[in-house]
Amino acid sequence: VDIYIVDSGVNVDHKEFQGRARWGFVAPGYGRQDKLGHGTHVAGLAAGKTYGVAKGANIIAVKVMGDGGAGAASDIIAGIDWAITQAVKARKASKRRSVINLSLSGPAHPGLDKMVLAALKKNIPVAIAAGNTGDNARAYSPGRVGPALTAGAIDKKYTYWHMSARGGGVDLLAPGVDVLSTWITSNVATTTLSGSSMSSPQVAGLIAYHLSLYPLLSVKRINKRLKRKATKGLIKNYP
Secondary structure (H helix, E strand, O other): OEEEEEEOOOOOOOHHHOOOEEEEEEOOOOOOOOOOOHHHHHHHHHHOOOOOOOOOOEEEEEEOOOOOOOOOHHHHHHHHHHHHHHHHHHHHHHOOOEEEEEOOOEEOOHHHHHHHHHHHHOOOOEEEEOOOOOOEHHHEEOOOOOOOEEEEEEOOOOOEOOOOOEOOOOOEEEEOOOEEEEOOOOOOOEEEEOOHHHHHHHHHHHHHHHHHHOOOOOHHHHHHHHHHHOOOOOOOOOO
16 A cells, blocks of 8 residues: 655665655755655655554555645645546556655635545545644634544643644544654654644555555445444543
8 A cells, every 4th residue: 555645755774664665756946855844744644664554554655744834725735636546547557555644734725625535436445644734724724524424632641732723623532642653853753742743644644555455435324334343432521
């Protein structure tokens, strides 16, 4: 299974990735390097050897964000479009399935939402961070796209993180406070970060794991499966 990390890039040489990470799309004006660290941390949670959920999945870096963490909507849309094309080719060539992770959030943007829907229509699951605004997740793109899986953040005590977006637009909850994962200062470096950006790749990794077991699952069926298997009633302060 391939996981497309649409983010700030990935330190593909990190030991945690065991040679399973590679570069894909790079938006114009950027280089093949993750100087921010966000994408590398996210990739480690999706598929790193120690911290990842899908420890055997391939990681494909889709760089759409700069060193400061910002990215143009047009670049994000282009990156997702590229990932869709590659995922469809991989499925046709070798029946290999793919997942797209979007640990990013911004103002409502119909064009971005439309591109996420395009991925879902091609039977490519998409995991999305709810955002770190503390308010309604349905106010932000691309997390407001209903057929995708939008993840909110909880801490180690199963408490909903106060900065995580919330409401009916959040589908699943995963750890997102002081989460340890891969980093960029060396090929063995780690660090802790907080945010729904850390929750989303864990969902992406779980999707990838299920696809490795059941490669014929549709987006609708895998979303339903994950929601059904999620533990209910643990989060005492969920709004």
